[in-house]
Every structure is written in structure tokens, then in C-alpha cells.
């Protein structure tokens with residue numbers, strides 16, 4: 001694309017309103033808005049009320065922000081807001097503090113552990129479909145979100161919470177999910193208003209913290225050893241032999257839930273949606289599952305024998321990725337033709353990059369075979385980043401891919417999911433993009 005002439009002061013993208021900047025398109029139609037920006041340049045300035053933010057649309061510059069020049073950036077505004085309830089979670093910290101936390105939580109995401117979690121993930125998927133009846137209409141978005149919450153919670157805490165604690169916890173986590181993105185876009189003063197939503201949000205923080213604290217206390221009591229992520233966090237030690245404090249563990253647990261539930265749940269829901277409206281993909285997926293599994297439940301060992309299922313997952317992650325990730329400059333930083341001031345919010349959108357026709361042929365087409373090795377469909381470096389890149393790259397990527405593939409295998413081995421044509425599916429941008437209103441009819445494959 002032709003580069004913009006060197007300009008110390010970048011004009012904002014068209015459509016900014018006095019006082020509001022681009023808040024309206026960001027709230028009303030965030031996905032078309034963010035996707036439209038790549039035609040304006042490699043770095044595009046938008047305004048969130050009075051705050052400027054610089055959207056990086058060029059994959060090579062995105063890699064500079066995330067990887068080669070990551071020392072020039074810290075986590076940005078979203079993370080500041082998230083820190084209200086994620087505290088010092090690994091995702092909200094930067095620099096040395098982040099490196100230490102990342103090393104301490106790594107054992108919980110080790111490949112051998114994920115192989116063990118696979119059975120727990122399968123159980124979560126099986127319990128989700130256990131009550132489905134032929135012809136039943138399933139609210140796929142919320143069912144998959146619930147399944148993902150059950151899976152992550154069960155991997156975290158092998159010991160079941162009391163039903164009351166589990167219900168309270170689930171409710172509070174869902175409230176936190178919904179409040180967090182709104183808080184990023186609206187002015188800080190709004191958060192202090194005594195609105196019912198703000199009160200619910202604050203109450204949810206208190207409840208989530210209490211439930212986790214009570215669970216940690218139970219785990220610290222002498223007695224039975226458990227085989228789960230919380231135990232690995234409690235046992236982990238840094239180079240000086242120091243452990244995570246209870247507060248740090250609580251912050252990591254909430255971070256895993258925040259980062260790992262809506263993202264995976266929405267991806268499984270989108271995969272069912274895409275498979276349901278692409279008969280050829282559905283046929284090949286069913287054939288592979290029937291051939292490899294022959295009706296038995298999937299295991300960790302089966303995953304590498306399911307290449308088509310895996311391509312369906314990758315293609316779903318390309319089309320339905322997180323839409324907004326922020327960083328902040330620590331000092332003036334040159335990015336392409338533009339010099340960003342110190343403290344500037346820098347944004348990139350995996351969603352927009354992965355639908356950019358400059359990087360992906362026929363970007364709106366659901367085509368799992370674009371990921372065949374001979375097709376070389378991954379686009380240039382930095383263009384396919386559903387899990388981010390660099391030091392903050394998703395630590396749960398292998399966890400997520402295992403969970404999504406197993407869930408898809410469990411569901412599609414038994415059920416054909418039929419889209420309802422009379423209920424529109426809305427692509428909603430929250431912490432990730434999810435299919436609001438996705439209702440599908442479950443038809444047994446082997447009546």
C-alpha cells in the first residue's frame with residue numbers, strides 16, 4: 001500500500017464527533033469499523049472520547065509492537081481497567097514482574113499437564129450434551145460458554161466447589177465478562193456512578209474473590225493432594241525458592257477464567273455455526289470423526305489423527321478472533337512513518353488482520369483447506385495472530401486448541417447441528433467476538 005508522507009501529527013480517521021471521537025462506531029458497529037481502518041494506512045489514529053489511540057494495521061508493524069520492539073511498550077488501557085478485578089494477573093503486568101509470574105504459572109500449562117486435562121475437557125463436553133434431545137433447540141453461544149467455564153473450572157479445581165459456591169462464582173464471572181469491555185470504552189467517571197450495572201459489577205468482584213480465597217484456604221489445609229492447576233500454582237517456586245502469595249494465585253485464577261472461558265466457548269460455538277452452514281466441511285468432519293473414533297470418546301492421543309478437524313478449528317480462529325488488543329508506548333516510538341508520543345494507546349486487531357484481503361485470499365470464505373501445508377495459507381508473519389505473539393502470547397493456546405478440538409469431536413460425533421434460518425446470528429464484539437443469538441437444532445447423527 002502507498003505509504004503516507006512523513007507526518008508528525010497524524011490526523012484522526014474520518015467520522016470523529018466532538019467530545020465523543022469514534023466512541024459511537026466503536027460501540028455500535030465495532031467490527032466493521034475496525035476492519036475498515038486498514039484502507040486508511042499502516043497506522044491509523046482514532047479517538048475514544050478525547051483519548052487518541054493508534055490502530056496498527058500492518059502485520060510487520062504489529063510484530064514490531066509485540067515482538068522485536070516489545071520493550072518500548074507496556075500493557076494499555078484495557079489492562080488498566082481489567083486490573084480492577086484481575087489484580088496482578090500475568091496478563092495485566094509487564095516487564096520483570098510479568099516474566100516472574102509467567103515462569104511461575106508455566107507448569108500449569110505444560111504439555112504433559114494438558115494431556116491430563118484432556119479427559120476433564122471431554123467430560124465437560126459430554127455433560128453439556130448429556131441432556132440434549134432429538135430436535136431440541138440449543139442456545140449454542142451460552143451452552144458453549146457454560147461448557148468452557150465448566151472445563152476451565154474443573155481443570156483448575158479438581159475438588160468440586162459446593163453447588164452454591166459454583167453457582168455464585170459462575171454468575172459473578174459472567175457479570176465481570178460483560179462489564180469489562182464496556183468499562184474500556186466508557187469514561188472512567190461513569191464507573192463511579194451508582195448504577196445497578198456498576199453495583200452488580202462491584203458485587204461480582206467481591207463474590208469471585210471470596211469463592212477463590214475459600215478454595216485456596218481449603219487447598220492449603222494439610223491432607224489430600226490434588227492433581228489440578230491450582231495445586232501446580234501453589235507448588236510453583238521461582239529461582240529464589242519463593243512461591244506465589246494467595247493474592248497472586250487468586251489474580252492468576254481469575255485471569256485464566258477471564259482469558260480462557262469466553263474465548264474458547266465462542267470458538268466452539270463459531271465452529272458449530274460454520275460447519276452447520278458448510279455441508280461439504282460438515283461431511284468431511286463427520287467422516288474423519290467416524291473413521292478415527294468410530295463412536296468412542298476422543299482422547300488426547302487422537303488429536304494428531306484428526307487433521308481436518310484441526311483445520312476447521314484453525315479456520316474458525318482466523319474468521320472469529322479477538323478484535324481488540326492494546327499496548328501503551330513507554331516513550332516516543334517510531335512505527336512506520338509515524339512517531340507515536342509517550343503514553344500513546346496502541347491497538348491491533350487480530351480480527352481485522354485475519355480478514356484483510358491483502359493477506360488472505362477470499363478472506364470471508366470459510367475454507368479449512370487453506371491451512372493445508374501445500375496451500376501456504378497462513379499469510380505474512382504477524383497476519384495470523386489469534387493468540388497474539390511475543391512475551392504476552394497466550395499461555396493457554398495449547399490448552400484452548402485441545403479443549404476446542406475435543407469439544408467439537410464430542411459434539412459432532414453424535415449430533416448434526418442445524419442452523420435456524422429464522423433467527424439471525426449477530427457477531428458481537430466483547431472480550432472476543434461471539435455469536436449472539438446462535439440457536440441450532442440438534443439432530444442425532446445415528447438415531
Ligand code: HEM
Pocket residue numbers: 090091092102152255256257259260261263264267321322325326385386387388389391392393394395396397399400
Ligand atoms: C480460543 C481461545 C483463546 C484465544 C483466542 C486467546 C487469545 C489470547 C490472546 C490474543 C492473548 C494475548 C493478549 C495480549 O497480547 O495482550 C492471550 C493471552 C492470554 N491468554 Fe489466551 N486465548 C484463548 C484461550 C486461553 C485459555 C484457555 C487460557 C487459560 C486457561 C488463556 C490464558 C491466557 C493468559 C493467562 C494470557 C496472558 C498471557 C501473558 O500476558 O503473558 N487463554 N490470549
